[in-house]
Amino acid sequence: MTVGRESNPGPEFDAGAENPPLDPAEREELITSNLGLAHQLARRFLHRGEPLDDLVQVASVALVKSVDRFDPGRGVDFAAFATRTIIGELKRHFRDKGWAVRASRRVQELYLELGHATATLVQQLGRAPTVAELAEATGASEEAVIEAIEAGQGYRAASIDANESEDDPLSARLGEYDNNYDSVEDRVLLGPALATLPPREQSILRMRFVDGLTQSEIAVAVGVSQMHVSRLLSSSLQKLREGIGRNETERSS
């Protein structure tokens, strides 16, 4: 069996003016029928430390934008156009707001610097910069730029001064009760214990409790049986309990 295809190049993400508005009912129908696509694409960006809800929100806003910008006259399939737009917005979301807490402070700083440098160079050059140009602009080596880009695909910590998009301003989330406060103390205790676990066990715990994957989904991702995932989770949690017990004893002594 052979399946080959030449991709439709599609129109630019942010090309020009919006099209004449669709009939409201048609517009709603187009949005509703493609929410599943937005959700699926958002899931493809999991495992990078962003909650699924946030990713779905970004993808859904991008879907609405793509509905408003879509020009049927170009002969491009809407799903292809929307996929392109949604992926573009998800990429931008990570580039603007993410950095790796696992990475060294230098790499985190460089990743943030790259975000600013990219924005400046795009303005200057009228196109995306190359790695060499980013290295020149930030004074880092090209290897370091690649390392920072890779690190930026990992976990992030939200920052009060991180760039916020107009679609999701930080202020919109301030003032709400943040359930995460409850878990701050847990994290302080958990952090050192978590770090003692082998990387694979840390990864499985993250998939289960941060990304909300089922044991079966984790089994597929990791390439082991669901029973094995279950055993690993049990033993990891046991080790964490023991580790937290030790930490508390050390803190109180």
Place this chain on the structure above:
Amino acid sequence: MTNSMEKLAAGDRIELRFPARGDLIVLARLVTSAISARAGFDIEELEDLRLAVGELCLLTLQGHDARYGDLCLQLNVLGDAIAVECTLERAAPADGTRPDEDESARLSEQILDALVDEHGRESQDGSVRAWLSKRRGGHAE
């Protein structure tokens, strides 16, 4: 001061082989970033290629037992493009099809449609091969 990387030129070929496990696809993405940068792709294209190669690996693994076999990734630097081929070798067919597998494959193909110029997939005699190509553009050397 910057340390320039050695550039890759047309005809250069890089191969990576690793156990066919989903959690190791990150290796394919890392190598793709490094090679794309050395082949002169801008960071927008580089991110597209990273994502696309991840989908290419997922597509290659579709319908196979991820515990067996190797994934072989081959990146060929062409004049103004990069061609990536992903082959699953020594793999066993999965006992059953996951209910969401077809949907996942369709989504992978749709993502590849959006990110690269050409892509395809073929299976023959128990081995699966998927490929893509993406042209470089938008900036001068």
